[in-house]
Amino acid sequence: MTTRVITLKELAASLDLSITTVSRALAGHEQIALKTRERVAQAARQAGYVPNTAARTLVSGRSGFVGLVLPIRGPNLVDSFLGEFVTGLGEGLVSHGADLILATAALGHSELSVLRHVVESGRADGVVVTRIAETDERLAYLRERGFPFVAHGRLLDSDFDYNWLDTDGAHAFGEAFDMLYELGHRHFGLVTISEAMTFRHLRQDGLAAAIARRGDPSVRLDVVTAPRFDQQARIEAVNRMLRGPDRPTAIVALFDELALTVMEEAARAGFSMPRELSVIGFDNIAASAYAPPGLTTFDASIRQCAREIADMLLTVIAEKPGKPLTRLIRPTLVARASHGPAPQTRS
Amino acid sequence: MTTRVITLKELAASLDLSITTVSRALAGHEQIALKTRERVAQAARQAGYVPNTAARTLVSGRSGFVGLVLPIRGPNLVDSFLGEFVTGLGEGLVSHGADLILATAALGHSELSVLRHVVESGRADGVVVTRIAETDERLAYLRERGFPFVAHGRLLDSDFDYNWLDTDGAHAFGEAFDMLYELGHRHFGLVTISEAMTFRHLRQDGLAAAIARRGDPSVRLDVVTAPRFDQQARIEAVNRMLRGPDRPTAIVALFDELALTVMEEAARAGFSMPRELSVIGFDNIAASAYAPPGLTTFDASIRQCAREIADMLLTVIAEKPGKPLTRLIRPTLVARASHGPAPQTRS
DNA sequence: TGCAAAAATGCAAACGTTTTAAACTTCGGT
DNA sequence: ACCGAAGTTTAAAACGTTTGCATTTTTGCA
Numbered sequence: 001m002t003t004r005v006i007t008l009k010e011l012a013a014s015l016d017l018s019i020t021t022v023s024r025a026l027a028g029h030e031q032i033a034l035k036t037r038e039r040v041a042q043a044a045r046q047a048g049y050v051p052n053t054a055a056r057t058l059v060s061g062r063s064g065f066v067g068l069v070l071p072i073r074g075p076n077l078v079d080s081f082l083g084e085f086v087t088g089l090g091e092g093l094v095s096h097g098a099d100l101i102l103a104t105a106a107l108g109h110s111e112l113s114v115l116r117h118v119v120e121s122g123r124a125d126g127v128v129v130t131r132i133a134e135t136d137e138r139l140a141y142l143r144e145r146g147f148p149f150v151a152h153g154r155l156l157d158s159d160f161d162y163n164w165l166d167t168d169g170a171h172a173f174g175e176a177f178d179m180l181y182e183l184g185h186r187h188f189g190l191v192t193i194s195e196a197m198t199f200r201h202l203r204q205d206g207l208a209a210a211i212a213r214r215g216d217p218s219v220r221l222d223v224v225t226a227p228r229f230d231q232q233a234r235i236e237a238v239n240r241m242l243r244g245p246d247r248p249t250a251i252v253a254l255f256d257e258l259a260l261t262v263m264e265e266a267a268r269a270g271f272s273m274p275r276e277l278s279v280i281g282f283d284n285i286a287a288s289a290y291a292p293p294g295l296t297t298f299d300a301s302i303r304q305c306a307r308e309i310a311d312m313l314l315t316v317i318a319e320k321p322g323k324p325l326t327r328l329i330r331p332t333l334v335a336r337a338s339h340g341p342a343p344q345t346r347s
Numbered sequence: 348m349t350t351r352v353i354t355l356k357e358l359a360a361s362l363d364l365s366i367t368t369v370s371r372a373l374a375g376h377e378q379i380a381l382k383t384r385e386r387v388a389q390a391a392r393q394a395g396y397v398p399n400t401a402a403r404t405l406v407s408g409r410s411g412f413v414g415l416v417l418p419i420r421g422p423n424l425v426d427s428f429l430g431e432f433v434t435g436l437g438e439g440l441v442s443h444g445a446d447l448i449l450a451t452a453a454l455g456h457s458e459l460s461v462l463r464h465v466v467e468s469g470r471a472d473g474v475v476v477t478r479i480a481e482t483d484e485r486l487a488y489l490r491e492r493g494f495p496f497v498a499h500g501r502l503l504d505s506d507f508d509y510n511w512l513d514t515d516g517a518h519a520f521g522e523a524f525d526m527l528y529e530l531g532h533r534h535f536g537l538v539t540i541s542e543a544m545t546f547r548h549l550r551q552d553g554l555a556a557a558i559a560r561r562g563d564p565s566v567r568l569d570v571v572t573a574p575r576f577d578q579q580a581r582i583e584a585v586n587r588m589l590r591g592p593d594r595p596t597a598i599v600a601l602f603d604e605l606a607l608t609v610m611e612e613a614a615r616a617g618f619s620m621p622r623e624l625s626v627i628g629f630d631n632i633a634a635s636a637y638a639p640p641g642l643t644t645f646d647a648s649i650r651q652c653a654r655e656i657a658d659m660l661l662t663v664i665a666e667k668p669g670k671p672l673t674r675l676i677r678p679t680l681v682a683r684a685s686h687g688p689a690p691q692t693r694s
Numbered sequence: 695t696g697c698a699a700a701a702a703t704g705c706a707a708a709c710g711t712t713t714t715a716a717a718c719t720t721c722g723g724t
Numbered sequence: 725a726c727c728g729a730a731g732t733t734t735a736a737a738a739c740g741t742t743t744g745c746a747t748t749t750t751t752g753c754a
Binding site: 355356366370371374398399401404406407 | 709710711712713
């Protein structure tokens with residue numbers, strides 16, 4: 001056992017050529033005779049030669065890796081986001097011969113320190129940054145370093161340019177409002193979170209903008225806020241909205257997990273959906289299709305987005321474009337059975 | 348912008364020491380004077396020195412990475428398996444200072460060829476192999492190479508030794524049978540897949556063994572088989588079992604996705620669960636909690652398993668133990684509302 | 695056949711570390 | 725003041741590539 005790995009020197013010796021020539025031949029340089037190139041390629045294939053990554057990286061300065069620092073997560077991760085995201089990244093990268101490095105933040109260490117380590121150890125040629133917070137120190141660091149990156153999500157104040165791809169939550173929430181308004185709804189509820197994430201503002205602002213655009217003074221919007229990871233507090237917040245004296249006829253949740261809580265609590269309170277209450281979410285997680293009566297939501301096609309992020313990042317790495325690359329992806333409505341016409345009888 | 352990354356040579360120059368001394372000081376060698384060690388550590392911290400991974404890997408032969416070849420997957424991945432798995436691996440690795448490399452198989456390439464590339468390019472010190480098939484060429488390759496690995500799952504014929512961690516599906520399916528038998532069920536159904544994966548046999552055999560152990564000749568087991576990724580064929584297979592003249596009172600599905608299909612089709616056929624039909628799954632995916640009436644299933648705690656796999660692999664890499672490391676994890680029953688006593692009236 | 699130009703190949707340095715073996719310092723004991 | 729030993733530090737090689745530049749070989753033409 002323990003077969004040795006063949007090296008360029010050995011391959012060269014077996015061909016009676018210099019290391020230089022073999023290296024160039026494998027790289028397909030024109031200056032090497034075609035005949036030689038073929039001979040080398042043949043021998044390399046047969047010997048199962050694979051160039052050593054470390055050596056190549058050391059001399060070329062390119063590792064062929066893209067880094068992703070895993071967002072620190074609570075004990076329960078129910079959705080498929082991360083799986084879809086890394087799958088999409090992988091698919092996008094592999095077509096260019098790149099691979100993915102996943103770095104995890106240890107308990108004591110901040111996400112930023114892990115990012116620094118990834119960048120400065122030369123492990124990666126670029127990084128992907130997810131879950132952008134309102135003031136994100138990671139982006140500030142990467143900009144200062146001049147290190148290639150693409151953000152999945154945006155900052156609010158774009159006074160500094162960077163590459164990003166984001167789902168157009170503002171548009172989706174506007175679309176949700178318009179659809180519900182056409183269905184006769186006038187009293188709306190928004191269930192949101194208190195975390196300092198930009199997507200929260202973008203979606204809420206999109207909803208508010210759509211309301212303003214409609215210009216109907218009879219439209220009302222109630223907002224409740226819950227902490228991100230406290231399920232008990234979420235339930236209480238939802239019930240504050242549901243059990244009040246004058247509850248909305250349509251509730252929009254910042255994301256599906258919240259919407260599912262709304263549906264559970266609404267069912268517990270005996271409201272029939274969508275007859276008495278419409279609910280709309282965002283993300284289209286798997287459970288949304290199964291939770292009765294089937295949650296109407298928006299699909300952001302994470303996997304496809306991740307693939308595009310990979311493409312963008314590889315472009316940034318290879319070409320260092322002057323203008324930043326940006327993409328705004330419009331999510332698609334997944335109409336299920338949790339929304340419908342506003343109830344006729346209004347007290 | 349574009350701050351340069353500091354190198355060992357520069358750090359040594361700034362301290363007026365040789366590269367050797369600084370390297371050793373940072374590594375904490377006793378032979379370097381304590382005073383010097385502290386001085387170096389201080390300067391390194393202040394300068395933000397991070398050793399270059401490629402250089403270190405090249406000379407030491409250790410990359411500090413563990414590889415995972417992403418299983419090729421269809422367009423729709425609904426579960427959170429991959430996300431939990433990489434999160435768990437990351438958590439397990441980071442405590443030992445290691446990180447994860449995710450390699451994706453490009454469209455034309457086999458998973459094996461990607462694995463070969465990861466191994467022979469020296470990118471990783473060890474690999475994790477998931478989704479073990481009946482005759483798995485990856486395991487054969489890794490054994491031949493003598494390369495450190497841990498398999499998530501087992502081969503059927505253990506005539507060759509290797510390191511693995513697996514969930515005890517056989518035990519779970521036996522437990523499911525016993526529970527259902529005690530509830531009065533005698534006519535069982537098993538919905539399985541036609542793919543050549545070992546977990547399929549292990550679970551089915553566990554069920555069969557429990558039946559045999561009980562020794563009750565009145566127990567009956569019907570089995571239907573569907574291809575893994577064809578939802579339409581799945582539905583047909585499930586209906587073959589459900590709509591037959593004499594359907595089982597309890598159906599066990601190989602995994603939750605199949606169980607959810609059973610529940611959907613049963614609901615469509617008008618059967619009430621668990622009154623007329625009991626259903627049990629395996630995996631405890633998120634949707635199982637939401638699909639009415641709530642699927643009873645087994646939780647394999649993927650994240651925790653992945654963390655242990657990481658630990659095992661790092662042990663294998665560091666210590667090359669003579670005996671293979673193996674762990675069999677017993678899944679825990681998650682009792683929801685899809686199982687209950689057998690219906691009284693039997694035609 | 696000779697010679698320049700073109701084509702093909704090779705030498706050697708470089709990338710940033712770790713490590714072996716050697717050299718230099720310091721110091722107590724005589 | 726000298727010696728050896730212990731305590732420190734360093735020079736240089738090595739890891740496996742890529743690449744600028746030099747060298748060798750081939751080719752075409754006189």
